[in-house]
Amino acid sequence: MDPITSEPQSLILSMRIYKGLLAVYPSEFRRAYGGPMLQVFRDCCRKAYSQSGLKGLIHLWALTLFDWLKTVIEEQLNRGTQMTRGKFIRLSGWGMVLAGVTLLLTFLPDADRILDGFYLTFGSPATPAQHNLYQTLSEGVRSLPIPLTILLITFGLLGLYIRYGEPAGQPAKIAIGVGIFSGAASLVSWFTVPRPTTNILIAFMFAGLFVFGLIALRVKPMQRGNGLPVLAGFWWPLLVILTYVFPQVLRFLGPQVPLWFSLTIFSIISICLALLGYLLQADILRVKETTPHQGIRL
């Protein structure tokens, strides 16, 4: 026999109403705690009824309705925050993937050299029509790829911070924080101050990613690809150091840095950024399992 049927009618009705009210909670919460909540409410009802009869039950309902309303809002908002967090991480992951693409677009202004090299190799020079088409395209995008790449990488770093900051620990959070700050500063400086300053700020952005990567290699906060941040973050700071501190090293490569050299390094960075972004957005399922500590306020 269902023990509920041996209770007074007012208790049975109360429990049925409360069971109905539980339906308003997020399904995940309801599945996990709906049963125990109903059980606790039943215990409360029995106590209130045995102590003060119907009057006690009405008083309990007043408290319970307030509690129900407050916690339904809290849990629904909490669910919303989780979803927003997840969406942001996914978007920032795709942003990082796009940054890999836009970084390679920075070579468009050198496309004539690529085309010429190709045609020179295979004995067929680039036609004026092809050259004009390229000129039109490259002029249009000449000023866009680098700031767009910085913006997307900064966005991606924010996603990394939110997703892996906690498991990777405080030093990793500081490293990504430096990266984010430098990314934002370099974006502003791109349009306002001389180029060397911007390059150095971009180097700091990548350095932040690099240091995070070093920590990630040890702590392994990601399921896969813990070496990618190191590979993506290493090259730009190295190039800036070589350019501004040890220019004689680069002179070994010739009077001008050869295209193949820059293209190789940028391709490595691009591929690593794209892979890192892809893994970040794919890690979204694990985000749902993690509850942020800032959500501890009750």
Next chain:
Amino acid sequence: MSATAPLPENLLPMTPAMFNILLALADGEKHGYAIMLEVEENTHGAVKMGPGTLYGSIKRMLASGLIEESDERPDPVLDDERRRYYRLSGLGQRALRLEAERLEQQLSVARLKQVLEKGA
């Protein structure tokens, strides 16, 4: 994945609900209703938690590692075996002690400023 455990200091100051639940669990594992009754008793009825607040708090405290669900179930003769029992984790014990120390410090400041005498 090797996640680093949060520091108890990062979980302070605690909300009254969280502190009271940890305090209720300080002397052993309890199920939800027992926690609710003890909180009410410890606060002389000043804190009355409904099922939503209780289990919303338990959910967050489980997620942050302050409490753990006990695997042991009571004897069906003595208690409803469907009840879930909770206990303090190591982190929960440290956080509770730190919060109690913090409150004690505040209380000593209040005493120093003769706040308690002024209200009398």
